[in-house]
Amino acid sequence: MFVCQNQPCGARWAPDEVEIHNEGQGPLFRCPLCGARNHLQARHGRDGTVTYKQVPREQAVKTPATEVKRAAQPRRRG
Numbered sequence: 001m002f003v004c005q006n007q008p009c010g011a012r013w014a015p016d017e018v019e020i021h022n023e024g025q026g027p028l029f030r031c032p033l034c035g036a037r038n039h040l041q042a043r044h045g046r047d048g049t050v051t052y053k054q055v056p057r058e059q060a061v062k063t064p065a066t067e068v069k070r071a072a073q074p075r076r077r078g
């Protein structure tokens with residue numbers, strides 16, 4: 001069972017309900033509901049089957065996804 005890591009969404013999906021593909025940074029699926037990308041880890045079983053395990057968001061984020069806007073600094077009146 002996968003859980004969408006997009007906080008307000010959090011939808012749950014069975015592995016066969018989502019489309020797993022690789023955009024160059026490892027396997028991931030897009031949440032059918034909100035479209036958020038959720039990273040996965042491929043596990044190769046002894047019998048040749050591949051199972052996917054969800055990667056917690058903290059580990060998956062390698063590049064800053066969102067820019068934190070700085071609050072405007074108060075200007076002093078000179």
Ligand SMILES: [Zn+2]
Binds near residue numbers: 004005011
């Ligand atoms: Zn979602």
